[in-house]
Amino acid sequence: MHTIEARSKQTFLRNEFDALGKWNIPIVRKNKLDVSKVDLICFSDIKTNDIDENRAKGVHFFIDDYRMEGVYYNFDKSLNRLSQYKFLLTPDYSLYAEMPKAIQLFNVFRNRWCGAYWQSNGLTVIPTVSWSDTASFDFCFDGIEEGSVVAVGMIGCKRNKLAFMRGYSAMLEKINPAAIICLGEPFPEMKGDIVTIDYLTTRRVNRNGR
Secondary structure: OOOHHHHHHHHHHOOOOOEEOOOOEEOEOOOOOOHHHOOEEEHHHOOOOOOHHHHOOEEEOOOOHHHHOHHHHOOOOOHHHHOOOOEEEOOOOOOOOOOOHHHHHHHHHHHHHHHHHHHHOOOOEEOEOOOOOHHHHHOOOOOEOOOOEEEEEOOOHHHHHHHHHHHHHHHHHHHOOOEEEEEOOOOOOOOOOEEEEOHHHHOOOOOOOO
């Protein structure tokens, strides 16, 4: 339980977790995960006191940014709901080449900060990795330990395959991930131990099975 004073400091400074690199991006520690049994549910579909079938899944954040602003700005309010689930992917805050680099850097920071915060509360966390242009490679892979299981999303990536594959190759070289959870159909050229998840199957299961 966070005191008001502790939460105020956490909200203001955001410096309580180990960080590396010139941008002080928080570190999401490497977690083991049996990738042969991965299933996902979308953050916008999670419920308080969810059913067991959904609790056996990981939570993904491949959604519009405004739908997940609260997990950063009101981080403690969603903790109980999120803690029901098997694991969490870190929030996929947008990185677009048209964005100022300062905003891109901030979105990477809060992706990792949420992951570090959840890990500090005993949750299993898998970092979501994204990038924009080659200039983002200076920071977009920071805060992820080499050999980690990571997640990537294919939504919208097929409009610029060249840029995506350039970043994907840089990620493989920088992180050398143990496995890649891929939401959406991967490109045939993508290398690595890829676990493909159909986006449509991440819709929630209700008590009536629909």
